[in-house]
Amino acid sequence: MIPLPRQYTPLEGTLDLTALPFTGPPAIAELLAELGFPVAGEWIADNTFGEEAYWLRADQSGLKVRGRLSGLRWAVQTLRSGTASAWQSCEIHDAPRYSWRGSLLDVARWHLPIEFLHRYVDLMALHKLNRLHLHLTDDQGWRFEVKRYPRLTTVGGFRRESMRGHYYNFAFDGTPHGGFYTQHELKNLVAYAKRRGVEIMPEIDLPGHTQAAIAAYPQIGFENVEVSTMWGIHDQVLNTKDATVEFIKHVLDEVVEVFPFEYVHLGGDEVRSLQWQHSPAAQARADSVGDLLGWWIGTLATHLASHGRKTAVWDELLDADPPEGLLFFGWRDVTRAPAARAAGYDAVSCPHEHCYFDWSEGFRPGEPTAINGFVPLERVYRFEPGEVTGVQGQLWTEYLPTPALVEYRAFPRLAALAEVGWSQAPKDFAGFKDRLRAHLSLLDSLNVNYRPVD
Amino acid sequence: MIPLPRQYTPLEGTLDLTALPFTGPPAIAELLAELGFPVAGEWIADNTFGEEAYWLRADQSGLKVRGRLSGLRWAVQTLRSGTASAWQSCEIHDAPRYSWRGSLLDVARWHLPIEFLHRYVDLMALHKLNRLHLHLTDDQGWRFEVKRYPRLTTVGGFRRESMRGHYYNFAFDGTPHGGFYTQHELKNLVAYAKRRGVEIMPEIDLPGHTQAAIAAYPQIGFENVEVSTMWGIHDQVLNTKDATVEFIKHVLDEVVEVFPFEYVHLGGDEVRSLQWQHSPAAQARADSVGDLLGWWIGTLATHLASHGRKTAVWDELLDADPPEGLLFFGWRDVTRAPAARAAGYDAVSCPHEHCYFDWSEGFRPGEPTAINGFVPLERVYRFEPGEVTGVQGQLWTEYLPTPALVEYRAFPRLAALAEVGWSQAPKDFAGFKDRLRAHLSLLDSLNVNYRPVD
Numbered sequence: 001m002i003p004l005p006r007q008y009t010p011l012e013g014t015l016d017l018t019a020l021p022f023t024g025p026p027a028i029a030e031l032l033a034e035l036g037f038p039v040a041g042e043w044i045a046d047n048t049f050g051e052e053a054y055w056l057r058a059d060q061s062g063l064k065v066r067g068r069l070s071g072l073r074w075a076v077q078t079l080r081s082g083t084a085s086a087w088q089s090c091e092i093h094d095a096p097r098y099s100w101r102g103s104l105l106d107v108a109r110w111h112l113p114i115e116f117l118h119r120y121v122d123l124m125a126l127h128k129l130n131r132l133h134l135h136l137t138d139d140q141g142w143r144f145e146v147k148r149y150p151r152l153t154t155v156g157g158f159r160r161e162s163m164r165g166h167y168y169n170f171a172f173d174g175t176p177h178g179g180f181y182t183q184h185e186l187k188n189l190v191a192y193a194k195r196r197g198v199e200i201m202p203e204i205d206l207p208g209h210t211q212a213a214i215a216a217y218p219q220i221g222f223e224n225v226e227v228s229t230m231w232g233i234h235d236q237v238l239n240t241k242d243a244t245v246e247f248i249k250h251v252l253d254e255v256v257e258v259f260p261f262e263y264v265h266l267g268g269d270e271v272r273s274l275q276w277q278h279s280p281a282a283q284a285r286a287d288s289v290g291d292l293l294g295w296w297i298g299t300l301a302t303h304l305a306s307h308g309r310k311t312a313v314w315d316e317l318l319d320a321d322p323p324e325g326l327l328f329f330g331w332r333d334v335t336r337a338p339a340a341r342a343a344g345y346d347a348v349s350c351p352h353e354h355c356y357f358d359w360s361e362g363f364r365p366g367e368p369t370a371i372n373g374f375v376p377l378e379r380v381y382r383f384e385p386g387e388v389t390g391v392q393g394q395l396w397t398e399y400l401p402t403p404a405l406v407e408y409r410a411f412p413r414l415a416a417l418a419e420v421g422w423s424q425a426p427k428d429f430a431g432f433k434d435r436l437r438a439h440l441s442l443l444d445s446l447n448v449n450y451r452p453v454d
Numbered sequence: 455m456i457p458l459p460r461q462y463t464p465l466e467g468t469l470d471l472t473a474l475p476f477t478g479p480p481a482i483a484e485l486l487a488e489l490g491f492p493v494a495g496e497w498i499a500d501n502t503f504g505e506e507a508y509w510l511r512a513d514q515s516g517l518k519v520r521g522r523l524s525g526l527r528w529a530v531q532t533l534r535s536g537t538a539s540a541w542q543s544c545e546i547h548d549a550p551r552y553s554w555r556g557s558l559l560d561v562a563r564w565h566l567p568i569e570f571l572h573r574y575v576d577l578m579a580l581h582k583l584n585r586l587h588l589h590l591t592d593d594q595g596w597r598f599e600v601k602r603y604p605r606l607t608t609v610g611g612f613r614r615e616s617m618r619g620h621y622y623n624f625a626f627d628g629t630p631h632g633g634f635y636t637q638h639e640l641k642n643l644v645a646y647a648k649r650r651g652v653e654i655m656p657e658i659d660l661p662g663h664t665q666a667a668i669a670a671y672p673q674i675g676f677e678n679v680e681v682s683t684m685w686g687i688h689d690q691v692l693n694t695k696d697a698t699v700e701f702i703k704h705v706l707d708e709v710v711e712v713f714p715f716e717y718v719h720l721g722g723d724e725v726r727s728l729q730w731q732h733s734p735a736a737q738a739r740a741d742s743v744g745d746l747l748g749w750w751i752g753t754l755a756t757h758l759a760s761h762g763r764k765t766a767v768w769d770e771l772l773d774a775d776p777p778e779g780l781l782f783f784g785w786r787d788v789t790r791a792p793a794a795r796a797a798g799y800d801a802v803s804c805p806h807e808h809c810y811f812d813w814s815e816g817f818r819p820g821e822p823t824a825i826n827g828f829v830p831l832e833r834v835y836r837f838e839p840g841e842v843t844g845v846q847g848q849l850w851t852e853y854l855p856t857p858a859l860v861e862y863r864a865f866p867r868l869a870a871l872a873e874v875g876w877s878q879a880p881k882d883f884a885g886f887k888d889r890l891r892a893h894l895s896l897l898d899s900l901n902v903n904y905r906p907v908d
Contacts, residue, residue, distance in 0.1 A: 165786075165787075166806075166826075167687075168806060168810075168825075168826060169786045169787065169806065170687070170723065170724050170770065170786060171786055223728075223732070224728075224732050225728055226728065226731075229726075230687065230726065232686045232687055233621075233624070233684065233686055234689075235688075235689050269624065270624050272683070272684065274677075274678075274679055274680065277680075278677070278678050316624065332619075332623045332624060332625055333619075333623065352620075352622060352623065360827070363827075363828060371622075372620070372622060372826055372827065373814070373817075373826070373827035373828060374817060374827060
């Protein structure tokens, strides 16, 4: 069983879960129906439980599950890990270690089909991951429909061509690529995810990583550009004119309408703009690039607060005199999220060395091109995040143009991270690998294109 | 013995090479003296031999060596691989497979001490490598003194700070770095190398990779910039004004004075300039970025030809309607150099997958940060270049700030590449590893910081 429950006690015999009558909250009945998972039993919503915690007992007298609705949803996923018609009798007390167990999916570098996002949410839920961080905009594509600024997607959603092979090869495929998600599609995705206990945090990356937006609306940047056809860190940044600030506020007004989650992620990473350094307007705003970054995030965080929303950012902001109440994502190394926590912020840990699943897992012959190497399964499993708000696995997609490749990079590493985020048991990699065998059979039954274990 | 001679016949007994009188060309006497290697024998310059070929016989009657001077020099290096006072009697017929056996050293990303360049040339010669490709200029530093344009080094040779850890970490060290080589220093290096049979090809990378030059002389670029503090592909490019062309010609006039080698490398890689696309002046020169690149190289190749020099370029130029007579360096993959050969050009093969020694050799704990992974020793050894002018190992130094790290990445992979370039024997990796043990003892005696073999 992955992730490992807090307490699992096997009992004598097995039980046919499919043969039982169902009583319980309609939300659970709907979820079971939507999953095509005909288990039943007595499901009791019980708000004396903590968030996401549940208790489950399957024995000769039947199946009983208790917990808040958020916990009952995870009990459903626990039951998917066994054979419904011959469930091992057992008793489980379960609750997560961390409240944020996330997965970042970059749909900006390649536009992934909306149907795949549904499937991906489903696979996250199976692993009791509860936060999808959807990276919607970047230099190479803008995927979020903004009704007030249609060129963001009609122009910014499409690029002339893409890099072929690794960035270091400096070769191009000559093939246009693009696409975007309508607000309607995304609202459906949000609802679908919510039914599974997964919240979606949108990311609108700014003031860097905005070349696609600037290609669509040059007045918000410094020069005429095209939607980028290259990977790597780019020089383009938003200018600091009042009209640009207003433009971005209008964009965020539509973002919060589509995504009800309490956080909006504003990026703030990888900014070191020469353009700002030479811009009198930017110099009038702040003394340094760092301060300017802080000014941008502070201004927009205030705007989001007027919508009742909070702001998430990458760890660079910690050096930029950050406003209160930000949620930090510590990506550059294992120390960043704890440092943000020490400075009084909530912080999710997603450092390269344990959590960058776009990095190669190993070096078998025929291994697909990866941005860098390597993050083997064991290193993910052995990640010890410490006192943070949670953990998150990152799937940047420069080298993952297809759903099949996303799944290859995600699994089984995301299963290991799910266990890091959920379980408090002492690390036992051999035991994990044992349990992984059964888990991979479950993934096989769902046709997941996971990477075979070395 | 690495690289493996074409034909090696062991004979009975050993010989004390240090006890013999010396007769032969003064150049060889000087080389032996300069190496502090007191072997002697009868050395006969014989121009009936091919370039770089030699014959050597050490037996009870003494040591005899024949060949052109270029071959006698390699015989000296062959003798260094044994114990001079107890040399195994033998007969050797030897000649290289390829005429170009190169090593690229990037002194632009980090300024390496001139003393280390002397040592590095020495280590190249030990491996019978005969071409040092010196990458002197890039976005992060300009290292070649140009008397007419002193700011190229006084400004362009220094940067405010450098990246700390991997590029992907987006962290900076806050420490200025810089330096350059005077023409006097470089002329000394050229002479030192020539005495060892090593020619130095300078590279002035343009029209991209010129941010340091543009920082020094903004009139040759499109905007005000600083010497770059970041790794990765940059947007800055030379503008196409007549005055800029003249500027570069003046630079090349000084380059050819310092470097007598027949080739000057002009780069031409990784250009995809948005600035050109929006520049009326550039559009007046050519229709496309590719054509503009061809125009630049054609113009400067003509200028170099007026000095009696030929032009070398990276493989991108093959798509840019290249002028005749270029020497191509095929870096993006194994097909590039053969493609250039098929198009009628000379071409050196230095593809990522076999020849990028800045890539990680393996993943031991504590392995230093590398730009990417991985190029293991065996993959270097098994490189089959085909019908090309030669092979070359690449040491880009973004992640190699010190001589010790350069040596760690260079060796023993450069030894494997030396064998690829020199030897025609069938591949036998187990045999190579056997011979490598003795070779590493030789490197030990020279305090080379090679990476231990896995």
